[in-house]
Amino acid sequence: MAERTEGVEPESWKTGGKYVEPGGEFTRDQRYIATRITADGRDGYPVEPGRYRLVVSRACPWANRLIIVRRLLGLEDAISMGVAGPTHDERSWTFDLDPGGRDPVLGIERLREAYLARFPDYQRGITVPAMVDVPTGQVVTNDYARMSLDLSTEWTAYHRAGAPDLYPESLRAEIDKVNDGVFRDVNNGVYRCGFAGGQGAYDKAYRRLFDRLDKLSERLRDRRYLVGDTITEADVRLFTTLVRFDPVYHGHFKCNRSKLTEMPVLWAYARDLFQTPGFGDTIDFDHIKRHYYQVHRDINPTGVVPLGPDLGGWLDPHGREALGGRPFGDGTPPPPPPEAERVPVEHTAAARD
Template identity: 70%
Template sequence: MSQTSARTENSAPATEYSTKGAYVHTGEEFTRDTHYIEDRIVRGGDNPNEGRWPVEPGRYRLVAARACPWANRTIIVRRLLGLEDVLSIGMPGPTHDARSWTFDLDDGGKDPVLGIERLQQAYFKRFPDYPRGITVPAVVDVASGAVVTNNYPQITLDFSTEWTEFHRDGAPELYPEHLRDEMAEVNKRVFTEVNNGVYRCGFAGSQEAYNKAYERLWTAMDWLEERLTTRRYLMGETITEADVRLFTTLVRFDPVYHGHFKCNRNKLTEMPALWGYARDLFQTPGFGDTIDFEQIKQHYYIVHEDINPTQIVPQGPDLANWLSDHGREALGGSPFGNGTAPGPVRDSERVSTGHNPLYPA
């Protein structure tokens, strides 16, 4: 969801488009801009001018960088629900400058469907004077080339509730009605204290702001450790939207947040319940097979010039332990409930060899 364009790993950023000063503001707490394009793609949507777009196979393209935890959610949910045939995906590279994400991993540096070099172009196509960050994930109307929405929390909920006609056979119920009230409370705490909490630590502009953020993060992490000691998943016996939202932060914790964001009371691997839970999900089809650890590290360590001015990307940590036994089956439950696991990842959407222990070099 980073608000600033992708460049290749080895190219130097143009000074005028540097991200320096974009994330950390001296003396201030980090405050995330949570104002997004609130248009929705819904069943029966009939008025894009009023923010209601129709669910229509092949009409839209999901732009979601693997490096970004917020975009990673949409990649996971799209795969779990089996929406690949009806919603294509474009994947920008892991790094960007102050303008926007770019499609530097595609031939010719252009998205093969949208024909653009920068995601910025899709935003400006609809809003020529768009005043906010050019964020991923974003859903783009292919015919017009204009962005529809970047409201990432709503995008995945709508995948579950509005796109049901196109779910695969055996798709899990990620947003069950009887759990929605409790899930809303869990999701709110996970977002404010953990998903965004790591950023509040990393982008703190003063010692006082960092100390407060650190305490809030670890209070929430301890709450999650306790909650997951007695239940296999956040909401009980099957995976839900809540697990997707937490997983994308946990999978980045030791490679990035522990050191880069100074969230270093302890590592995820030192929290038995959370570490077991994270491995359980990682080894579940649809979760770990979407993770590109190399792109994740490149994104944070190269883009965040405020806190890593050298832009040196660390070699570690060793990630083979993500495939070790987790023992969470002893808590009961079944990841997909009455549903089934998604099939193999499409060749065109596989994580690069060597970027994930599921895809060894």
């Protein structure tokens, strides 16, 4: 996961994974490798097709953002993607999905090898998403929030024909404002509930989460998308939390005032995005559930992964077309994902529990 694999300090990796500090409030470590890949190469890493590899886990909501944006913009040929497994050992994310347990491009077994190649004494979290410089095998950045914006603004020369503008200049101030509230209370809010070490911290996080979800419901009641009349970065950021809400956050993180399926506006909005090319086709429900329930052993000591919920509802009609809006603006939907990057059908909403 992003940010110290969901806020875990490095020592916690060695002690079996400690995610909850008794009596305390969860505080996300937001210190990232701030190096940027830019068109002018001002940080020493210029935009260059084929040079960088995006390392993700489909379990992670922060990495899922990059997967979606890369798909929508058509950057698959310009930036290759390595997919780590849904769980990790005490050292870091591993490439156990690949033959021989090694990433076929980077040739490494664990993502930490790319971090240590650049920073031999690296003491922060080994996190996904991460962009790795293929020629040197060194991590470039794990600053996920900046990474997705840079895909939209710095990689324009390699966007597909018909790529949407996910961060239009005229709407950036509003997008940033919406994103700030969504991050504090929803994206990070579910973790503040799940990793709360005391009743007071949990109660505060719970109220903030559902207060924000109620406000978002009102915002989306008569508008199809969060900002403007097309899909933007704001929709991507909210979607990756909503799609995980019922499978993991409602039960595992005790975000249980309401399921997503019990919040009509947000449920319809999430289905609308899920059924939009580039969103639902990136979601691996099996990886999502296995990560949260098997890795967070101080929350779920048995590691038992629940069979539910039934995922078939994601494909039900949503009716949001009546609100107008144009998903891709003047652009077009992305083509189907490359064969090698398709989620196994048994891990998707098409496989009903």
